[in-house]
Amino acid sequence: MEFALWGLFWILIGIAFLGCFISKFPGPILALVAILIGKFFLPAGELIQWWNIVIIVALVALSVVLNRMIPKWSESIAKFGKGGSWGTVVGSVLTILLSPAITDIHPAGLAISFLLISFVVLPFIFATIFEFAKQKNLIEAARSGGGATLVFVCTSCVKLLAVVYAVYLMIFNN
Numbered sequence: 001m002e003f004a005l006w007g008l009f010w011i012l013i014g015i016a017f018l019g020c021f022i023s024k025f026p027g028p029i030l031a032l033v034a035i036l037i038g039k040f041f042l043p044a045g046e047l048i049q050w051w052n053i054v055i056i057v058a059l060v061a062l063s064v065v066l067n068r069m070i071p072k073w074s075e076s077i078a079k080f081g082k083g084g085s086w087g088t089v090v091g092s093v094l095t096i097l098l099s100p101a102i103t104d105i106h107p108a109g110l111a112i113s114f115l116l117i118s119f120v121v122l123p124f125i126f127a128t129i130f131e132f133a134k135q136k137n138l139i140e141a142a143r144s145g146g147g148a149t150l151v152f153v154c155t156s157c158v159k160l161l162a163v164v165y166a167v168y169l170m171i172f173n174n
Contacts, residue, residue, distance in 0.1 A: 013030075013031060028064075087130035094126070
């Protein structure tokens with residue numbers, strides 16, 4: 001039974017991780033569900049303090065609020081369509097797929113900085129390309145791609161923080 005619960009925990013965390021990069025997908029909420037399963041049903045969860053659960057709930061609430069507010073705020077900078085949103089998803093997935101090759105770069109600081117830069121640059125490039133494909137001129141497409149990238153980076157960072165914190169609690173709290 002414990003093995004099945006650990007499997008469920010890691011499946012939920014994996015889906016939550018993907019949800020950090022796909023808008024309209026409840027990544028942090030799944031991380032919260034996973035940590036609650038760990039807290040109540042796994043022996044490793046007994047060591048998790050309630051204030052840690054409160055932190056994850058606060059991060060989930062913050063991500064939900066930011067998911068609603070940042071797109072509206074970014075419209076004042078540049079409107080973007082589904083092409084910009086899909087471009088950021090494609091760019092981030094490409095970065096994830098390239099991350100094993102990127103992490104082979106030595107020293108580690110260079111690899112980490114390259115990963116962080118690529119999580120901004122590749123989504124911007126693909127958002128701009130996808131917006132340009134919608135019959136916009138390049139300047140408008142770049143502005144729309146920048147707005148889509150801003151929304152993507154801001155919302156993904158908070159979502160990732162919630163998911164990484166849930167994993168940290170279950171692994172390093174023992």
